[in-house]
Amino acid sequence: MLSADITILYASNVMKSADFYAGLFDITPVEKGPTFALFVFGNGFKLGLWSCYTVEPGVNQIASIPSGEIVFTVQDKSEVDALYQTWGTQHQVTVIQKPAQLDFGYSFAVLDPDGHRLRVCFLEEEA
Incomplete structure (x- = not known):
């Protein structure tokens, strides 16, 4: 059965965005580095932050x-x-x-x- 349990947002500064989400939700990321961070919420939902400069395949880095x-x-x-x-x-x-x-x-x-x-x-x- 197919399920969806993670959302990934592209960030211009993963460390800054990870700090933002950690403070906003009072949660510690399970993974945090300069190109990717991952949060797991109590209900199992996962929020990933991926550098817009290193995501594969690449994305348009101009604000959309x-x-x-x-x-x-x-x-x-x-x-x-x-x-x-x-x-x-x-x-x-x-x-x-x-x-x-x-x-x-x-x-x-x-x-x-x-x-x-x-x-x-x-x-x-x-x-």
Whole structure:
């Protein structure tokens, strides 16, 4: 059976991005070097950071328009607000959407140092 359990983001400075994610999620990478870093979350999800200068096959190193985002879910709306406050005051994030009620739930979105979109969301049950 096919499964997907890892996302890899290309980073211009892997060490800087690894430090960013370590602080943001209060997690230590299981691997960290100048060209690749890997985080494993409690639920088994893996987040890899690969240098945009060494990834094979190579990628266009000119900034592109973001075409997706990583969504991190929480158990209730208060966690969305709490993480928004924590990330906004203790971490170097660029807020692109303040907490808001959307069609699928309550969420906010930020950018990491390389411009990747990160969303925190409380997904609401459909009636």
